[in-house]
Amino acid sequence: MSEERADGHDASTEIPEIPTPAxxxxxxxxxxxxxxxxxxxxxxxxxxxxxxxxxxxxxxMRVVRRRVTALIGPSGCGKSTLLRCFNRxxxxxxxxxxxxxxxLNGMEIHSTSVDIAQLRRRVGMVFQRPNPFPKSIYExxxxxxxxxGGLPKSExxxxxxxxxxxxxxxxxxSDRLNxxxxxxxxxxxxxxxxxxxxxxxxxxxLLDEPASALDPISTLxxxxxxxxxxxxxxxxxxxxxxxxxxxxxxxxxxLYLGKLVEYDTTNIIFTNPSEKRTEDxxxxxxx
Amino acid sequence: xxxxxxxxxxxSLQRQSLAAWWRSGDPWIWLTSAAVxxxxxxxxxxxxxxxxxxxxxxxxxxxxxxxYERFGTKTKIFGEVSxxxxxxxxxxxxxxxxxxxxxxxxxxxxxxxxxNRQANPPDFRWLFEHDVITSxxxxxxxxxxxxxxxxAFGLLVGIKHxxxxxxxxxxxxxxxxxxxxxxxxxxxxxxxxEGSINGINYELESIRLEKRRRQLDDNHEFSxxxxxxxxxxxxxxxxxxxxxxxxxxxxxxxxxFSLADGRINDxxxxxxxxxxxxxxxxxxxxxxxxxxxxxxxxxxxxREANTEGGIYPALFGTVLMVLLMSALVTPFGVVAxxxxxxxxxxxxxxxxxxxxxxxxxxxxxxxYGVFGLGFFxxxxxxxxxxxxxxxxxxxxxxxxxxxxxxxxxxxxxxxPVVIVSTEEGLTRIPRAVREGSLALGATKAETIFKVVLxxxxxxxxxxxxxxxxxxxxxxxxxxxxxxxKLAPTLPxxxxxxxxxxxxxxxxxxxxxxxxxxQSPNVDAARPLVFATALLLVLIIIxxxxxAITLRNRLxxxxxxxxx
Numbered sequence: 001m002s003e004e005r006a007d008g009h010d011a012s013t014e015i016p017e018i019p020t021p022a023x024x025x026x027x028x029x030x031x032x033x034x035x036x037x038x039x040x041x042x043x044x045x046x047x048x049x050x051x052x053x054x055x056x057x058x059x060x061m062r063v064v065r066r067r068v069t070a071l072i073g074p075s076g077c078g079k080s081t082l083l084r085c086f087n088r089x090x091x092x093x094x095x096x097x098x099x100x101x102x103x104l105n106g107m108e109i110h111s112t113s114v115d116i117a118q119l120r121r122r123v124g125m126v127f128q129r130p131n132p133f134p135k136s137i138y139e140x141x142x143x144x145x146x147x148x149g150g151l152p153k154s155e156x157x158x159x160x161x162x163x164x165x166x167x168x169x170x171x172x173x174s175d176r177l178n179x180x181x182x183x184x185x186x187x188x189x190x191x192x193x194x195x196x197x198x199x200x201x202x203x204x205x206l207l208d209e210p211a212s213a214l215d216p217i218s219t220l221x222x223x224x225x226x227x228x229x230x231x232x233x234x235x236x237x238x239x240x241x242x243x244x245x246x247x248x249x250x251x252x253x254x255l256y257l258g259k260l261v262e263y264d265t266t267n268i269i270f271t272n273p274s275e276k277r278t279e280d281x282x283x284x285x286x287x
Numbered sequence: 288x289x290x291x292x293x294x295x296x297x298x299s300l301q302r303q304s305l306a307a308w309w310r311s312g313d314p315w316i317w318l319t320s321a322a323v324x325x326x327x328x329x330x331x332x333x334x335x336x337x338x339x340x341x342x343x344x345x346x347x348x349x350x351x352x353x354x355y356e357r358f359g360t361k362t363k364i365f366g367e368v369s370x371x372x373x374x375x376x377x378x379x380x381x382x383x384x385x386x387x388x389x390x391x392x393x394x395x396x397x398x399x400x401x402x403n404r405q406a407n408p409p410d411f412r413w414l415f416e417h418d419v420i421t422s423x424x425x426x427x428x429x430x431x432x433x434x435x436x437x438x439a440f441g442l443l444v445g446i447k448h449x450x451x452x453x454x455x456x457x458x459x460x461x462x463x464x465x466x467x468x469x470x471x472x473x474x475x476x477x478x479x480x481e482g483s484i485n486g487i488n489y490e491l492e493s494i495r496l497e498k499r500r501r502q503l504d505d506n507h508e509f510s511x512x513x514x515x516x517x518x519x520x521x522x523x524x525x526x527x528x529x530x531x532x533x534x535x536x537x538x539x540x541x542x543x544f545s546l547a548d549g550r551i552n553d554x555x556x557x558x559x560x561x562x563x564x565x566x567x568x569x570x571x572x573x574x575x576x577x578x579x580x581x582x583x584x585x586x587x588x589x590r591e592a593n594t595e596g597g598i599y600p601a602l603f604g605t606v607l608m609v610l611l612m613s614a615l616v617t618p619f620g621v622v623a624x625x626x627x628x629x630x631x632x633x634x635x636x637x638x639x640x641x642x643x644x645x646x647x648x649x650x651x652x653x654x655y656g657v658f659g660l661g662f663f664x665x666x667x668x669x670x671x672x673x674x675x676x677x678x679x680x681x682x683x684x685x686x687x688x689x690x691x692x693x694x695x696x697x698x699x700x701x702x703p704v705v706i707v708s709t710e711e712g713l714t715r716i717p718r719a720v721r722e723g724s725l726a727l728g729a730t731k732a733e734t735i736f737k738v739v740l741x742x743x744x745x746x747x748x749x750x751x752x753x754x755x756x757x758x759x760x761x762x763x764x765x766x767x768x769x770x771x772k773l774a775p776t777l778p779x780x781x782x783x784x785x786x787x788x789x790x791x792x793x794x795x796x797x798x799x800x801x802x803x804x805q806s807p808n809v810d811a812a813r814p815l816v817f818a819t820a821l822l823l824v825l826i827i828i829x830x831x832x833x834a835i836t837l838r839n840r841l842x843x844x845x846x847x848x849x850x
Contacts, residue, residue, distance in 0.1 A: 087726060089722065089725070089726065092722070092725065094632075117728045117729065117730055118728065119728075120725065120726055120727065120728040121727070121728035124726065124727070125722075125726040127719055127722065127723065127726075129719055131717070131719035131720050131722070131723040132723075133720060133723065133724070133738055134741070134742055134844065134845040143724070143727060143729075143737070144727035144728060144729075147727065147728055147729050147733060148728075180844070193723070196723075196727065197726070197727070200727060200728065
């Protein structure tokens with residue numbers, strides 16, 4: 001009854017139009033067609049507790065290489081927490097307990113032999129709000145490279161330029177590399193942060209609501225960038241914006257109350273979800 | 288009836304408007320602005336008082352010839368009126384019960400600086416205006432600034448060359464030429480003493496210590512040292528002869544001055560620093576002399592138990608001590624704050640430590656002085672002497688109050704301030720920036736050094752500013768751990784290792800106390816107390832402004848993103 005009323009009264013709850021993923025030339029294969037060598041990340045039985053609260057319950061999923069995988073779900077469903085598991089950012093929080101496994105290219109990332117700094121170099125991350133360092137544009141991009149140590153100046157110069165070009169920022173900043181990154185607009189800062197992340201050439205790029213603090217035009221630029229970047233990187237994106245998930249991703253996982261409710265190609269999730277809860281969420285009945 | 292109604296209505300209206308005025312917050316604005324105005328007035332008043340009293344001292348004021356009569360005796364003097372005040376009849380009568388004339392309601396009295404401390408003491412005296420018979424401003428009275436015995440006043444009547452009076456057309460010009468000559472010779476002697484003789488003494492002392500060191504090692508082979516010592520002593524004898532010769536030349540001339548009462552006073556020109564005739568000088572000449580005097584005050588060594596001359600060693604000591612203190616306290620405080628905020632697990636124990644650190648800032652400074660003397664000077668300094676300077680014993684090297692211990696004691700006194708403000712800076716750095724660095728593969732240490740510390744640097748400097756402000760004004764603990772009334776040498780000189788951390792030093796704060804309250808000649812010292820106090824305040828202001836400018840620059844550079 002109430003659902004019908006909501007349906008009838010509010011235009012925004014209509015099922016959104018599904019845009020055709022413009023950049024993917026070939027249609028994303030459905031999960032049962034995945035080959036083992038296409039898999040970049042494998043999550044098995046992942047549980048995460050904050051103290052006594054269970055934030056993630058028995059998550060199992062696989063992430064395909066050089067595709068964009070979106071994680072959607074209402075606030076507090078654990079999608080950011082899941083994303084932060086992939087580069088072990090949750091380790092920074094006290095009282096976190098993780099069970100289960102995450103394999104990156106066949107390597108268990110929680111193993112004691114893993115160097116967290118190395119892991120984070122291979123799994124880059126971009127946060128919700130742009131967080132440039134209070135340094136010059138150049139130094140921001142070079143930061144990760146300098147951490148590796150021993151790179152000659154010319155190599156760093158080249159990689160900074162390459163990263164800025166790949167982040168579609170070079171044209172705007174090439175003549176002011178030594179100015180403070182804090183003087184850039186929010187959208188530019190977010191692309192700078194993406195450039196900073198790809199400068200170290202990671203395998204995986206984690207994007208945690210990368211456009212939520214940006215205006216529509218900057219958002220569009222970020223989305224175009226994601227399209228380009230997926231040719232080289234495996235991208236996981238958390239987003240609140242379902243149109244965005246539909247526009248940029250090949251696969252979509254829907255999380256609800258710490259569980260992975262449904263995970264399939266974006267096409268299926270948005271047109272023909274098998275779970276009632278997924279359908280309710282993407283049609284805007286809650287969340 | 289109607290009238291009373293109107294009145295009561297009016298009253299109620301008034302009461303309402305008063306309440307409304309109160310509620311509007313206007314009184315609050317007035318109260319707060321009045322508090323600010325009062326603070327500003329207090330600070331400006333303080334600096335103004337110090338400036339007026341201290342800076343006037345260097346102005347070449349006019350010298351009067353005064354004849355006065357006291358108890359039937361007539362006296363003639365030259366003197367500067369350094370103070371005028373009115374006292375009540377009652378106060379006057381209590382001081383002069385035998386005074387037999389009619390006394391007006393208030394009596395004017397003057398404090399006259401008469402100089403000539405040796406020839407015509409005392410050099411400051413109070414005169415009652417009604418005692419004065421004549422008072423004039425003779426154009427040719429000379430003020431003579433001397434190396435000893437304070438200023439002298441008189442009329443130049445002759446110059447003696449090796450005891451023989453000489454004839455000169457331009458007596459004043461000749462006098463100035465001879466003063467310049469002695470100044471040149473005095474400089475030469477000073478350079479020989481400060482340069483060569485000090486250097487040779489220093490090397491002789493090193494040889495003596497080396498000998499002692501070898502004795503302690505049961506090595507009695509001294510021939511190389513003795514040869515060296517021989518050479519040094521020969522050098523010393525040569526220089527000593529030069530000094531003797533120069534000193535003899537210095538004593539060649541003297542000048543004769545006639546005092547106000549006609550007596551003649553001979554002053555050796557070697558004892559004269561400068562002389563001027565204030566009554567004949569134009570304002571510009573006086574201004575020139577004023578700034579010269581001011582400069583001498585800043586750049587000269589003190590004379591006459593600190594009541595004359597300059598304060599350069601105290602100025603030098605104060606600035607050096609504060610700089611050393613900052614260099615010691617900043618790294619220490621920052622490292623402690625880093626541990627408390629970044630590494631330690633936040634809990635009741637860390638909170639307890641934090642409270643303890645904050646309370647350390649409230650411990651009276653003299654307690655730190657006692658601690659510094661007991662721990663730094665005797666325990667640490669004594670151990671250093673035992674380990675590294677056994678040859679100098681029983682004379683202590685580091686086991687005695689000195690510059691390094693004073694700096695350390697003040698660093699300990701101010702470290703809580705640096706810890707607290709650094710911690711505040713660390714907490715203000717957004718988590719997102721730290722995570723951004725960690726997500727790029729930086730370790731925690733790399734994140735701290737490359738991102739966190741630069742961003743916290745304005746707060747660190749704020750802590751340093753507060754530390755400097757507190758340390759530069761401390762006197763009490765310094766008296767126990769290194770400051771002396773008169774230090775023979777500066778802590779920095781040309782002898783290796785150039786910076787002598789173990790030396791005692793002079794300090795403006797202690798200098799104020801010493802000149803003002805330990806000096807034998809209060810009237811002569813008083814203006815210097817004000818001038819020194821003004822200088823101390825100015826130094827603290829300059830040190831703070833430097834640090835504040837630096838902080839503002841860093842703040843502009845590391846401001847946190849507001850997007």
